[in-house]
Amino acid sequence: MSIASDLIRGHTETIVLAQLSERDSYGYEINKAIQQKTDGLFELKEATLYSAFRRLEQGQCVKSYWGGEDTGARRRYYSITPVGAAVLAQNRIDWHEAKEIIDKLIIAEGALE
Amino acid sequence: MSIASDLIRGHTETIVLAQLSERDSYGYEINKAIQQKTDGLFELKEATLYSAFRRLEQGQCVKSYWGGEDTGARRRYYSITPVGAAVLAQNRIDWHEAKEIIDKLIIAEGALE
DNA sequence: CGATATACCTTGACAGGCGAAGTATATTAT
DNA sequence: ATAATATACTTCGCCTGTCAAGGTATATCG
Numbered sequence: 001m002s003i004a005s006d007l008i009r010g011h012t013e014t015i016v017l018a019q020l021s022e023r024d025s026y027g028y029e030i031n032k033a034i035q036q037k038t039d040g041l042f043e044l045k046e047a048t049l050y051s052a053f054r055r056l057e058q059g060q061c062v063k064s065y066w067g068g069e070d071t072g073a074r075r076r077y078y079s080i081t082p083v084g085a086a087v088l089a090q091n092r093i094d095w096h097e098a099k100e101i102i103d104k105l106i107i108a109e110g111a112l113e
Numbered sequence: 114m115s116i117a118s119d120l121i122r123g124h125t126e127t128i129v130l131a132q133l134s135e136r137d138s139y140g141y142e143i144n145k146a147i148q149q150k151t152d153g154l155f156e157l158k159e160a161t162l163y164s165a166f167r168r169l170e171q172g173q174c175v176k177s178y179w180g181g182e183d184t185g186a187r188r189r190y191y192s193i194t195p196v197g198a199a200v201l202a203q204n205r206i207d208w209h210e211a212k213e214i215i216d217k218l219i220i221a222e223g224a225l226e
Numbered sequence: 227c228g229a230t231a232t233a234c235c236t237t238g239a240c241a242g243g244c245g246a247a248g249t250a251t252a253t254t255a256t
Numbered sequence: 257a258t259a260a261t262a263t264a265c266t267t268c269g270c271c272t273g274t275c276a277a278g279g280t281a282t283a284t285c286g
Contacts, residue, residue: 005274006123006242007211011219012273018219028233038214045275050235052273072232073282095219098120099212101151106124106131106205118243119273125242141264158244163266165242186251186264 003042012044012052013061014095017088020062020080027053027076053078061087116155125157125165126174127208130201133175133193140166140189166191174200 019030027049035043044052056062061084067077080088132143140162148156157165169175174197180190193201 003211003214004123004207007207008215009122009242009273010117010119011215015215015218018221022222026233034218037217041210042214042218046234047236047275047277048273051275055273071283073234073280075233092219092221094117094120095215097154098116101116101155102121102124102128102208104150105128105147105155106208108131108205109135122242122273139264159265160244160246160267161242164244168242186249186262188264 008042011095012048013056014088014091015044016049016052016056016078017061017080017084017091020078021085021088024077024079026067026078029075056084059083059087121155124208125161126169127201127204128157129162129165129169129191130174130193130197130204133191134198134201137190137192139180139191142188169197172196172200 015034016030019025019033025033027046031044031046031049053062053064056078057064060081062078062080064076064078067075128147129143132138132146138146140159144157144159144162166175166177169191170177173194175191175193177189177191180188
């Protein structure tokens with residue numbers, strides 16, 4: 001991956017929620033979707049992804065259910081809850097704010113477009 | 114503060130280096146400058162700031178020297194090194210890339226401006 | 227039958243942020 | 257005078273999210 005762990009830290013849950021807001025999905029598929037969306041520049045590590053699922057489910061942000069296996073192994077599907085949708089909405093707002101703040105702080109003095 | 118720890122994680126060193134690229138400075142002043150630039154929305158916690166200094170100095174990114182006290186207590190000034198300047202430049206590039214990647218992943222489907 | 231792709235799970239280490247507490251000096255208010 | 261506040265730095269130890277490493281199980285393809 002070409003993006004540092006610390007730069008992604010804190011975004012994992014939001015990324016997962018954003019995926020789930022499109023449609024119910026499962027770990028493996030979500031990760032493939034992320035790789036595709038970023039042209040292979042980024043992927044979630046499995047341990048990171050599954051620990052995010054655990055936190056999200058504990059926080060009532062997602063619900064899970066075992067789904068049918070068309071091809072490989074069994075899949076645990078996740079769906080976003082109203083709580084999760086609200087958290088996602090807030091996280092998006094926070095991200096916009098954080099972006100602006102960080103930009104203000106790290107962009108070079110003269111580099112104002 | 115209104116920006117989550119995990120969203121800031123990994124940016125602390127870059128923020129400090131960016132400040133030092135303008136002029137030599139010391140911890141307290143850097144933090145004040147950051148608060149001013151962000152209209153009070155963000156500040157580095159002391160422990161965070163000083164541990165960043167330690168890492169940066171160990172990594173040859175900054176050098177420090179004791180400076181004169183015009184008003185309060187003694188100050189430890191920091192200056193950015195060529196290594197630090199290079200790291201800063203790379204971190205800025207990384208930030209731009211990370212921003213785009215995160216945007217792609219968390220922005221709502223229909224919300225493309 | 228072995229290799230590969232799909233799919234999930236757990237453990238333990240590591241690193242950075244930060245609360246809390248401490249030290250010391252100068253200024254301002256009471 | 258003295259208490260409070262602002263300036264300024266430092267250290268300790270906890271917490272949390274990431275991830276390397278290892279494990280399990282099924283289906284497909286050569």
